[in-house]
Amino acid sequence: MKKILALGLVSLSLSATLAQARTFVGIDAGYDRGSFESTNGLAKKSYTGFINAPAEGWNVGINVGGEWFFGEYVGLRTFLGLGYGQAFAQANTNLHVLDVNLNFDIMANVVNTGSFSTGLFVGVGAGFGIAAQKLSAEALVSMNIPIYGRAGITFGLGEHSRIDVTAILPILSYNMIGFMGTDAETAADMVAAGVPGAYNPLRFNVGYKFLF
Incomplete structure (x- = not known):
């Protein structure tokens, strides 16, 4: 009987702890800069070639998920x-970049009023x-399966708003290179500029x- 009561108290305690579970929808945008990886494994080229990276651009995204706070911090x-x-x-090649991703973060509040x-x-x-090069697959340059780190600062504003400033840092990359629909001259220019491979x-x- 005591064990049952103890389990009940633990369950109630966990329920109270997880009372701050929330779902959210979000949008983000930013700047990216990097190289094209032609080998699989550690994404070293993303860092060693950052200053003279062959490509840079912009990105926007939408996301949906949930957060769980254990207490206030x-x-x-x-x-x-x-x-x-x-x-x-x-x-002189402009590329369309599309991605779908799954993310997991650990958060810690420094200040919470x-x-x-x-x-x-x-x-x-x-x-x-x-x-x-085109939104259709007929001019596909590369496909990429990345694993990356995330780090940043988050601001909670009122009951319903959160603003994040995030750095996304490549760790591993697995890529599949292709030139479907790309003419020989364009492909040669892209090879010379280091484009083929995982962006x-x-x-x-x-x-x-x-x-x-």
């Missing part, structure tokens, strides 16, 4: 994202992305999330 969140952007390469909070977060994500950039984004 420590929390977790996970969300599914869908993104689109453009990368401008040195070979109830109506305002400031915190830090670190996390990891993985997904699937493509880079193409696995560093990203610096600002995002807004509405919490329900």
Whole structure:
């Protein structure tokens, strides 16, 4: 009987702890800059070639997920994202970049007044992305399965708003290279500029999330 009561108390305690579970929808946008990886494994080229990177561009995305705070200062969140952007390469080639991703963050509030909070977060994500000269698959340049780190600052504003400033940092990359629909001259220019391969950039984004 005592064990049953103890389990009941633990269940009630956990329910109270997880009372701050929230769902959210969000949007983000930012700048990216990077190189094209032609080998699989550690995404070293994203960092060693950052200054003279062959491509840079912009990205926008939407996301939906949930967050769980254990008390006022420590929390977790996970969300599914869908993104689109453009990368401008040195070979005068503009690429459409699309990706879908799943992310997980650990959050810690440094300040929490109830109506305002400031915190830090670190996390990891993985997904699937493509880079193409056209939105159809007929001019596909690369497909990429990246694993990346996430780090940033988060601001809670009132009951329903959160603003994130995020750095997305490549860790691993698996890519499939292709030139479907690309003429020989364009492909040669792209090879010379280091375009073929997985576009696995560093990203610096600002995002807004509405919490329900």
